Structure formats: C-alpha cells, structure tokens
Amino acid sequence: MCDTCGCHTSGHTEAKVVEVHRSLLAANQKQADRNRRHIEAMGAVAVNMISSPGSGKTTLLEHTLDRIGSRLKIGVIEGDIETERDADRIRKKGVPVVQLTTGGACHLDAPLVHKGLHDLEHQSKDGTFDLIFIENVGNLVCPATFDLGEHERMILVSVPEGSDKPAKYPTTFVGAQTFIITKMDLLEYFDFSVDEAEREALRLNPELTILKVGATAGLGMDNWINYLQALSAR
Amino acid sequence: MCDTCGCHTSGHTEAKVVEVHRSLLAANQKQADRNRRHIEAMGAVAVNMISSPGSGKTTLLEHTLDRIGSRLKIGVIEGDIETERDADRIRKKGVPVVQLTTGGACHLDAPLVHKGLHDLEHQSKDGTFDLIFIENVGNLVCPATFDLGEHERMILVSVPEGSDKPAKYPTTFVGAQTFIITKMDLLEYFDFSVDEAEREALRLNPELTILKVGATAGLGMDNWINYLQALSAR
Numbered sequence: 001m002c003d004t005c006g007c008h009t010s011g012h013t014e015a016k017v018v019e020v021h022r023s024l025l026a027a028n029q030k031q032a033d034r035n036r037r038h039i040e041a042m043g044a045v046a047v048n049m050i051s052s053p054g055s056g057k058t059t060l061l062e063h064t065l066d067r068i069g070s071r072l073k074i075g076v077i078e079g080d081i082e083t084e085r086d087a088d089r090i091r092k093k094g095v096p097v098v099q100l101t102t103g104g105a106c107h108l109d110a111p112l113v114h115k116g117l118h119d120l121e122h123q124s125k126d127g128t129f130d131l132i133f134i135e136n137v138g139n140l141v142c143p144a145t146f147d148l149g150e151h152e153r154m155i156l157v158s159v160p161e162g163s164d165k166p167a168k169y170p171t172t173f174v175g176a177q178t179f180i181i182t183k184m185d186l187l188e189y190f191d192f193s194v195d196e197a198e199r200e201a202l203r204l205n206p207e208l209t210i211l212k213v214g215a216t217a218g219l220g221m222d223n224w225i226n227y228l229q230a231l232s233a234r
Numbered sequence: 235m236c237d238t239c240g241c242h243t244s245g246h247t248e249a250k251v252v253e254v255h256r257s258l259l260a261a262n263q264k265q266a267d268r269n270r271r272h273i274e275a276m277g278a279v280a281v282n283m284i285s286s287p288g289s290g291k292t293t294l295l296e297h298t299l300d301r302i303g304s305r306l307k308i309g310v311i312e313g314d315i316e317t318e319r320d321a322d323r324i325r326k327k328g329v330p331v332v333q334l335t336t337g338g339a340c341h342l343d344a345p346l347v348h349k350g351l352h353d354l355e356h357q358s359k360d361g362t363f364d365l366i367f368i369e370n371v372g373n374l375v376c377p378a379t380f381d382l383g384e385h386e387r388m389i390l391v392s393v394p395e396g397s398d399k400p401a402k403y404p405t406t407f408v409g410a411q412t413f414i415i416t417k418m419d420l421l422e423y424f425d426f427s428v429d430e431a432e433r434e435a436l437r438l439n440p441e442l443t444i445l446k447v448g449a450t451a452g453l454g455m456d457n458w459i460n461y462l463q464a465l466s467a468r
Contacts, residue, residue: 020254052286053374053403054395081375083402104405106340106375138402139375140287141315141340160394160417161288168317168372169287171338183394189423 028146031110035149038117044075044129045232048150050172052165053138055158056182056215058086060224061133063215065093067225072130072232075123077116079108079137086135096123107143108136114149131232140165144172152231154178159186163197166204173204178211180224185214262380265344269383272351278309278363279466282384284406286399287372289392290416290449292320294458295367297449299327301459306364306466309357311350313342313371320369330357341377342370348383364466374399378406386465388412393420397427400434407438412445414458419448 039046049057061076068074076097078086087099098119100112113134121127134150136143140157153176157165160183166173173179179201181194194212201208211227213220273280283291295310302308310331312320321333332353334346347368355361368384370377374391387410391399394417400407407413413435415428428446435442445461447454 016254017258020250023250052288052372052395053399054286054392080402082404083398085398085402106373137375138286139340139373141371141373142376158288158394160392160420161286164317164319165287168314168319170316186394186423189420 025145028110031114032147032149035110035114035117036151038114039132039149039151042117042121042128042132044073044132045152045234046132046134046148046150047231048134048136048143048148048153049156050136050140050143050153050176051138051156051158051182052140052161055138055156055161057135057138057156058089060156060180060182060213060215061090061135062093063218063221064225064228065090065095067221068228069093069095072229073124073128075120075129075132077113077120077132077134079112079135081105081137096120096129098123102137106137106139106141107146108134108148109146110148131228140169140172144175151234152177154180156180156182157197158183159190159192162191163193163200166197166200170204173201173208176205176208178209178227181210181212183214184212184219185217259379262344265348266381266383269344269348269351270385272348273366273383273385276351276355276361276363276366278307278366279386279468280366280368280382280384281465282368282370282377282382282387283390284370284374284377284387284410285372285390285392285416286374286395289372289390289395291369291372291390292323294390294414294416294447294449295324295369296327297452297455298459298462299324299329301455302462303327303329306463307358307362309354309363309366311347311354311366311368313346313369315339315371330354330363332357336371340371340373340375341380342368342382343380344382365462374403374406378409385468386411388414390414390416391431392417393424393426396425397431397434400431400438404438407435407442410439410442412443412461415444415446417448418446418453419451 074095076090078099084099087097090097098116100116155176213224308329310324312333318333321331324331332350334350389410447458
C-alpha cells in the first residue's frame, strides 16, 4: 500500500485475466492446428511474417512476387488494424490476396486467418497454392503468442530499428524458425551491428536460420528466393 | 461451421475476455489518476512516449538530456520487456532513471509506473522533478489503451517506418497530444511523405501538435527543447 497514491495491486483481477487468457490461447491453438491441416489440404506451406511496423514486410513481398510470382502459386493474407493499403499493393502483382483487419487488435489470430484461407481459396482457380504468406499486424510482441497454423514463423528486423532488438524482444525470437534482417542496403547510415543481432538471436534460439536482404537494392534476394523455393517443396 | 476445418467461433470466451479486459482497464485508470496526482505532488509534468521498436525514443532522450539535463530536473522511466540497456544509456547522462521490465507484457501499465515513480523519487535529493519521461515498451498498438498518469502522450514515428503509419494505427494517434516524426535527417534515403504523415495524423486528431526532429544531426532540436520547456512550466 502506497501512502502517496493509496494504491494496492489487484490480485483477483490478475488471476481472472490469466485464466481467461489461457482458455483463449487454448481455443486459438485448436483452430491453428485445423488451419495447418487446411493449408496442407490446399497443397501449401504457410509462412507467418512478424515484425515491427515499417520494417519492410510488404516491400519484401512485392519484390518476392516479382521474382517468383509466375513460377510458384502464391497467396497472401495481409493483417492490419485498419486500411486495405497493403492488400492493394500486393494485388497489383496479380496474385490472390486477402486483407484481414483486426479492428483494433494487435495481432492476427487463428480464427481470423481461417476466414482468410477460405477467401483466398475462392480466388484460386483450383483452390491450391504452393506458398501462402501471412503478413501479421506490425508488432514485435503480441503476434508471437498466437499460432496461426503456419509452418514457418519469420521475424523481420530492419537495419534502422537497431541491432539490440533480439535481446529486447526475446520471446518473439524463441518461437521463430527464421530471422530476416531487412534494409541491409542502408547499413552504412545506421549504427547497426549485424554481428550483435545475429549473436543475440542465436543465443536465444540456436536453430534460427538467418537471412539478410535489401529488397529494393536486390541485396541477398537470390538466397532468399532459393530458401523460399526449398520451403515450398517441403 | 467450416467443413474443411470444423471450426466455430467461441462467443462465450470472447464475452468473458471483454468483461475481464474492462475491469482490468478500470483498475488501470484508477491507478493512472493516482499516478497523475503523485507526479503533480512531485512538482512534475509527465510525458508518455509511444512508438514502434527502434524509432529513436532513447536516442532522442539522450540528445534532449545533453541540451536541458542541467537546466531542468529530469527523471526517466524506461519500459522494456527485458534488459536494462535503455536505462544504462540514460544513466550515463547523470539523471535519475528507473528501468521497468514487463517480463513479456507488450505495454507499461499504471501500477508498474507507480512503482517506478517511487524508485525515481528515491534517486532525487528533494523528491521533486520538472519533467518525467516515461519511455513505453516499443509497440505502436497496445500502449495506447493504458493511461499511465501522464500529462502528455507523444507518438513517435521514424522516417524509415513509412508515412502510412498514422492511417494504419489510428487509435494510437487519436489518444495523443503530440506527434513527433524522428530521423528527419534520413528523409532523402526513404520514400516518406511528410505531407501524407501530417495530413493523416491531423485527420485522425486535429488537435495534435506535430514536431519534426533528427536528433543525431541536431535537426529541429531547438523547437523540441522550447516545446519541452513550455510543457514543464505548465
């Protein structure tokens, strides 16, 4: 009890929050497992892309579609709090795309993605895909807790954000398979240590595959495309 | 009910979540109001800084302390999920600083900040401050829902993140008093429209004060410092 404020912690509310959160996550996990089977029935492998706002997820996707959009059957699910902007950008590349807006929520969840999968299916001639990208809401924290039914979780950090991000957002890195450093062409303008970012990420998760790209300048894009092709053939 | 997945939405869980969330927010609001009185009793005005990870909150604070750290009594509360890194950077400037780690949570809340205020008080000779900066967890979504007891809420977006951010994160802008565009010295390297960012932010919140800074290059810093001095004298 604080004399100045007269405050006390509310243990009762906290316990209730934990309990409800647990049941919410259990329901999400159930749907995520169904989504995974759904995606596999569509012949596809799905990727969940997680990053801060503005680290270049949509730009990387645009350049990726330019390079393999005609070779692989790709579908894109865009997650945002509001606006159709990202879907509009992807639509110009001529691939099936669905915009999911969460209306305030800070992450996608499995039931919402399930809806997206059906919408995506209707846009494909035969209902099949090789690769489905799910671009999560821009947020480096909350999406990490929600399995969407993906087969691979990718965390993106851009050079302008700083190389301390893996150490500061550990949970996000622990649950991922791939760590992509984006905007590598801007390295000379920022105090970003690739060595620190890689070392801290691997300390948290030694199994991480690390890729470095500068999509606009074409840096590291051959490696990235090869990685995606191998992934889609899994 | 979906044939492929067999899913259905869980209305029961959702209603329970809304109810618990409401009571959690009510408890937070009560403590926030107490914090505000607590801060005023310390003679201070408090600023809640909200942004994505890596948009330059700590760097702006470092340069701010270099300029007015000796003229105003400043205290800093650093919010992070993990690590003491930001507090270590601020501590070098010789001002009272407290690191709050949320241990996973995506935002600071009023009870945690209340603890921080007491720790800050103990570091000051007479327990008073002119200005208290609360650097929230790097997240452009969740912190917007939690009043910490601040007098002014500042949203920071850096040039590398893109000028579409106000439109994509509307709730965050609606609840703020100030919008700061950071890393302005990098404008030539990015496709960032200052006009779009300002227009969209003002469309959401016509009362917003907009400031543009490039802390490392010293751009717009005189304006920023004048703004803070006026704020601390309120």
